[in-house]
Amino acid sequence: xxxxxxxxxxxxxxxxxxxxxxxxxxxxxxxxxxxxxxxxxxxxxxxxxxxxxxxxxxxxxxxxxxxxxxxxxxxxxxxxxxxxxxxxxxxxxxxxxxxxxxxxxxxxxxxxxxxxxxxxxxxxxxxxxxxxxxxxxxxxxxxxxxxxxxxxxxxxxxxxxxxxxxxxxxxxxxxxxxxxxxxxxxxxxxxxxxxxxxxxxxxxxxxxxxxxxxxxxxxxxxxxxxxxxxxxxxxxxxxxxx
Amino acid sequence: xxxxxxxxxxxxxxxxxxxxxxxxxxxxxxxxxxxxxxxxxxxxxxxxxxxxxxxxxxxxxxxxxxxxxxxxxxxxxxxxxxxxxxxxxxxxxxxxxxxxxxxxxxxxxxxxxxxxxxxxxxxxxxxxxxxxxxxxxxxxxxxxxxxxxxxxxxxxxxxxxxxxxxxxxxxxxxxxxxxxxxxxxxxxxxxxxxxxxxxxxxxxxxxxxxxxxxxxxxxxxxxxxxxxxxxxxxxxxxxxxxxxxxxxxxxxxxxxxxxxxxxxxxxxxxxxxxxxxxxxxxxxxxxxxxxxxxxxxxxxxxxxxxxxxxxxxxxxxxxxxxxxxxxxxxxxxxxxxxxxxxxxxxxxxxxxxxxxxxxxxxxxxxxxxxxxxxxxxx
Amino acid sequence: xxxxxxxxxxxxxxxxxxxxxxxxxxxxxxxxxxxxxxxxxxxxxxxxxxxxxxxxxxxxxxxxxxxxxxxxxxxxxxxxxxxxxxxxxxxxx
Numbered sequence: 091x092x093x094x095x096x097x098x099x100x101x102x103x104x105x106x107x108x109x110x111x112x113x114x115x116x117x118x119x120x121x122x123x124x125x126x127x128x129x130x131x132x133x134x135x136x137x138x139x140x141x142x143x144x145x146x147x148x149x150x151x152x153x154x155x156x157x158x159x160x161x162x163x164x165x166x167x168x169x170x171x172x173x174x175x176x177x178x179x180x181x182x183x184x185x186x187x188x189x190x191x192x193x194x195x196x197x198x199x200x201x202x203x204x205x206x207x208x209x210x211x212x213x214x215x216x217x218x219x220x221x222x223x224x225x226x227x228x229x230x231x232x233x234x235x236x237x238x239x240x241x242x243x244x245x246x247x248x249x250x251x252x253x254x255x256x257x258x259x260x261x262x263x264x265x266x267x268x269x270x271x272x273x274x275x276x277x278x279x280x281x282x283x284x285x286x287x288x289x290x291x292x293x294x295x296x297x298x299x300x301x302x303x304x305x306x307x308x309x310x311x312x313x314x315x316x317x318x319x320x321x322x323x324x325x326x327x328x329x330x331x332x
Numbered sequence: 333x334x335x336x337x338x339x340x341x342x343x344x345x346x347x348x349x350x351x352x353x354x355x356x357x358x359x360x361x362x363x364x365x366x367x368x369x370x371x372x373x374x375x376x377x378x379x380x381x382x383x384x385x386x387x388x389x390x391x392x393x394x395x396x397x398x399x400x401x402x403x404x405x406x407x408x409x410x411x412x413x414x415x416x417x418x419x420x421x422x423x424x425x426x427x428x429x430x431x432x433x434x435x436x437x438x439x440x441x442x443x444x445x446x447x448x449x450x451x452x453x454x455x456x457x458x459x460x461x462x463x464x465x466x467x468x469x470x471x472x473x474x475x476x477x478x479x480x481x482x483x484x485x486x487x488x489x490x491x492x493x494x495x496x497x498x499x500x501x502x503x504x505x506x507x508x509x510x511x512x513x514x515x516x517x518x519x520x521x522x523x524x525x526x527x528x529x530x531x532x533x534x535x536x537x538x539x540x541x542x543x544x545x546x547x548x549x550x551x552x553x554x555x556x557x558x559x560x561x562x563x564x565x566x567x568x569x570x571x572x573x574x575x576x577x578x579x580x581x582x583x584x585x586x587x588x589x590x591x592x593x594x595x596x597x598x599x600x601x602x603x604x605x606x607x608x609x610x611x612x613x614x615x616x617x618x619x620x621x622x623x624x625x626x627x628x629x630x631x632x633x634x635x636x637x638x639x640x641x642x643x644x645x646x647x648x649x650x651x652x653x654x655x656x657x658x659x660x661x662x663x664x665x666x667x668x669x670x671x672x673x674x675x676x677x678x679x680x681x682x683x684x685x686x687x688x689x690x691x692x693x694x695x696x697x698x699x700x701x702x703x704x705x706x707x708x709x710x
Numbered sequence: 711x712x713x714x715x716x717x718x719x720x721x722x723x724x725x726x727x728x729x730x731x732x733x734x735x736x737x738x739x740x741x742x743x744x745x746x747x748x749x750x751x752x753x754x755x756x757x758x759x760x761x762x763x764x765x766x767x768x769x770x771x772x773x774x775x776x777x778x779x780x781x782x783x784x785x786x787x788x789x790x791x792x793x794x795x796x797x798x799x800x801x802x803x
Contacts, residue, residue, distance in 0.1 A: 145609060180613060187611030198606045202353035207346070212610040214342035217335025220712065259610065344714035384739075386757055393755045397771065406773050433764060442761045444768075446752055459748060461758075498745050503758045504767070507748065526771075528753060552773070559755050559770035566769065627717065634724035641731050645738075660761040669742045670735035677728070 191260030369636030481518030625692030
């Protein structure tokens with residue numbers, strides 16, 4: 091479970107073009123559910139996901155992770171929740187690596203190297219044996235039907251195939267939470283439907299999925315569990331379909 | 333421990349694939365780097381070997397050589413000086429030396445003509461250096477003329493040719509008897525070129541030199557220590573060729589480091605952002621950049637040193653030999669005996685590999701520590 | 711074999727060669743024979759590096775005047791003169 095308390099994010103504070111992306115957001119995201127964040131661009135969805143995913147810190151407010159089954163070396167006995175906003179960068183990165191998997195709007199794959207190497211990259215720095223990582227990466231690629239592209243350079247793939255490489259990469263460290271930012275922006279309807287099917291599959295594996303999208307195919311999908319509507323940096327409404 | 337090794341190997345794998353991606357740029361970087369190490373390393377080896385040769389040759393040099401100067405120019409020494417100087421206390425032996433230069437207009441070469449008191453050398457016979465033999469296409473038994481001061485040329489027969497191993501000593505030499513020497517140059521009787529003085533105790537040499545000057549104000553004694561210092565100065569890093577090459581090397585490295593320090597390309601910054609967003613820590617990114625630098629610098633250093641060693645000791649340093657040749661028609665074959673010690677290599681390493689690897693990491697510091705958040709927003 | 715191990719092997723190989731070079735040098739030094747007796751009896755004072763001019767052939771024997779043979783303000787015209795400079799430490803005239 092992810093809990094946000096009074097989270098505010100201001101860019102360029104004190105200067106003329108000060109911009110408040112999030113204004114005192116308080117929110118609970120339940121585990122093992124598909125939660126969609128809906129809203130026009132500029133509503134703060136991306137900032138919210140960035141901070142939940144330990145990639146940036148809020149200007150004020152706190153974020154808690156509860157019941158996250160990551161083997162955090164600094165976790166004290168008997169303490170359930172981790173407040174990620176006060177952690178130093180090293181621990182933040184450790185959590186990001188083991189708990190979260192990211193799927194970016196632009197995919198953010200590295201050009202010039204193979205699909206397989208792209209998928210294996212997040213696991214390079216954990217010290218895990220390369221043979222294990224490679225096996226896991228190959229099975230993920232097979233799972234998403236792109237195993238035959240393993241040795242190809244990413245520039246040669248189509249949009250839908252790139253999407254699936256990005257998903258495979260997000261899963262390489264077996265994360266509990268998947269975060270996707272506008273995942274269907276570069277996909278047609280058919281591929282978008284396929285994407286939602288994959289998301290449902292991830293949920294059935296016991297993971298939580300957070301998606302930011304202004305695509306009706308996503309936020310109107312019958313598969314989702316929660317819908318959070320945002321506007322101008324504030325939560326307008328929060329609905330659960332359970 | 334094993335995890336740490338795996339992490340290093342993984343990051344090294346990625347570093348190598350990153351370098352391979354920009355193949356052309358990195359290849360030319362490696363080539364230039366190699367050259368920048370090859371040149372000073374070659375020079376270092378070349379000069380060290382020559383220093384060793386000089387030390388060996390000079391160990392046989394006379395303790396003191398007495399010349400005579402008139403109006404600042406070198407002139408001939410009267411034989412009587414030898415007898416008087418031999419009387420100075422501390423002097424054990426004075427040998428008058430007859431030697432000089434001969435310009436051969438036939439091939440434009442300068443020979444050093446020396447005389448030997450060796451009884452086995454007969455009149456009309458000569459021992460020649462291998463450079464002379466090559467230049468005049470001589471063999472043992474060949475006859476060759478030298479244009480003498482008198483009307484008729486001096487005909488000499490080659491009795492022996494010095495091995496090319498002794499090139500650095502005698503490549504341009506022709507050794508003949510004193511009688512032939514006198515005939516060749518119409519050398520005035522009772523005069524010699526200079527005097528070679530041997531002293532019983534080396535510490536007395538400066539005193540002996542002072543005494544010689546006071547006896548003969550027109551004399552110029554040269555101590556063995558001064559001869560040795562001459563060669564130290566020639567091979568010193570401050571002089572001539574050594575300075576030129578070191579300066580060029582330093583300049584190249586400054587250019588390298590400058591280029592690196594002025595920042596990363598947008599593509600590189602984007603990649604670092606991506607790596608951080610997928611879970612790489614700052615230390616991981618810096619390790620990656622370190623390995624990228626180390627791959628190139630280690631390869632360039634090791635291969636450069638090996639090539640330099642082969643260049644100097646197996647191929648006789650053609651680059652430098654050319655520079656030293658100048659307008660010489662005769663030149664030694666630089667078949668040098670290798671000299672190599674750890675100190676030289678360590679100094680070279682510290683001046684090249686260390687600054688380059690550092691220069692790679694510094695500009696990445698900023699990019700590596702920024703929030704990966706920017707990757708989301710790109 | 712993975713790329714990183716290939717590279718490390720390559721470096722190790724080169725490192726071994728570089729570490730063997732001093733041994734080769736020492737070996738060559740011991741094997742280098744002494745000079746001809748007749749040559750040694752000449753007691754030469756200079757290396758035969760350059761034979762262009764007197765003062766570059768015998769720098770240890772050169773006087774201050776040799777380089778100015780032609781004229782007091784004569785400029786150096788032998789290429790090797792820039793490399794084999796007369797020693798600046800002549801302390802006798």
